[in-house]
Amino acid sequence: MSYLTGTPAGTASPGATDLRTGFGAPGIAHPLLAPSEWAELARPGRALHWVVLDVADGPGVRPDPRCLEAAGRLRNTGVRVLGHLDLRHGARPFAEVISDARRHLDWYQVDGFLLDRCPAGRGDLLEVRRTLAALRTLCEAPHVVLGHGTHPYPGYAEHADQLVTFSGPWSDYRWSQVAEWTAEHPPERFCHFVHGVPRGHLDEALRVARWQGAATIWFTDGTARGGAGDAWEGLPGYWDELVSRIGTGVSE
Template identity: 70%
Template sequence: MPHLSSTATGVAQTDVAVGFGVPGFAHPLLAPTEWAELTRPDTPLHWVVLNIDNGPGDRPDPHCLDAAGRLRNAGVRVLGQLDVTYGARGFGELVSDAHRYLDWYLVDGFFLGRCPTERTALPEVARTVTTLRALLRDGSDDGHIVFGHGTHPHPGYADTADQLVTFAGPWSDYRWSQAAEWTADHPPERFCHLVHGMPGGHLDEALRVARWQGASTIYFTDRTDTGPAGDPWESLPGYWDEIVSRVGPGVSE
């Protein structure tokens, strides 16, 4: 996945509340341990993505409803995944999916997967987000919106979402990646990095990369995207307990 070759933010953050953005597990019947683990007290979770079938699915799923309910009862923000397909999906389809997520699972916001990055797509994405926030505002607030770019987009996207995923890819790329210069104009709370294929022995190095580039929401896993499903996020990393202890409450990054 391409990354902009620009100078890193260059200033290590010492007072940033680092936590996890979980990009979604397998179905709760297939990954019951994973979903249960997310409700463990003092796990520093910023949000968890609920993705039933690359979206909300065709009908309510009681197992997903139970998993989402347990997370929300534990004070964890649950986001419904909307597949933007790099701008190919229409406004009506996305809003319809959003309605189903809200009606069936009472989500707290949305993760816009495969979000476009170019400036020309920004007006349509902004239009969609305006509608999503209006739908969410029928609840307690206007929710939380994350753009799943996976790389650095045009800087205008930072004015529309609460957070941008500016890296999603393998550790072999992440360890040499750099942040776009414009990210230095925003606090670390605005950025998220999702890294797969990362051996446990590199946790300290990976946390330094995230800190140096100014991202306070992270998810690191040793899983890869070469399995049968091609999805490295479907299960917990083998070093989950260790990384929770590294970034948990009271731990300064």
């Protein structure tokens, strides 16, 4: 796989203001633990592309009324709610994944799915395609995000709405490189999740996302204490500032 350092992917370029940059919230804590966060996400004007609902590492074992209420509030403001499906880097049995997807749909009426820890290799593509085909038989036009967390084999881009091509700490993101093949796709196809971003480096982080052609982002000053998921459980301390920058259209 070839890479280009500091080269824009897709249509990103200095001074561009039409990339429709917005947020994808990958793992806010359960509404019982984070009620104010869910209420804030449901406020109008937040440039949210979608929010992931992760009840208990998936849909849980029974319907949760608090999660149903939180998901409904988001949908009422026009925000997609995606069910969390953990592929465990390809080790999760197909039947378990589809069973979780059915419960997400039956209990929470989700609009699509984030396939977390999605494998990225060429040899795994066939099984991921099988999973995606099954998901599309369960509901009409689900929005599907593949959570690779790195640049996958390019063929994955043909089978999902969006790919997460970076998920990790700011210390890695600020020096990251973009895969050359991403230039064949618009920025709306790519997502970046970055934790540990200091307030003073927000402008730099937004520049990296724009140069690399990722229109869906989640930047936070949270850190991965017990695992990467911990970093996404709350809103960043500079949430209002970040919302203001995205809402006005970030330009260079």
